[in-house]
Amino acid sequence: MARDAGLEELLREELGERPGLSGKAMFGGWAFLLNGHLLCGARDDGMLIRLGKGNDAWALEQHDVKTMLMGGREMKGWLRAGPEAYGNDMLRKRLLLAALDFVEGLPPK
Secondary structure: OOOOHHHHHHHHHHHOOOOOEEEEEEOOEEEEEEOOEEEEEEEOOEEEEEOOOOOOHHHHOOOOEEEEEEOOEEEEEEEEEOHHHHOOHHHHHHHHHHHHHHHHOOOOO
């Protein structure tokens, strides 16, 4: 997998400057962390987004959004949004706000 610089920049712009936000190379892409917790990421195969178990049903109803697979195993509460989903400004913002809401509720690492 390769990094997607365009998606990385789009996520950087959306997330802006917020306390506790950092980034690093992970999973063959670029990951954004909030207070040490993985929030979202960008790879050439889509946007990774963390909504938490039980918080993702509405998102899975959206076009081009699927449960993330890692090693062939479904990762509950983690989603992969393809280009049609993250290219939709309203949906991308809604996914990011939902991820922020979940991750902000976790204790800092």
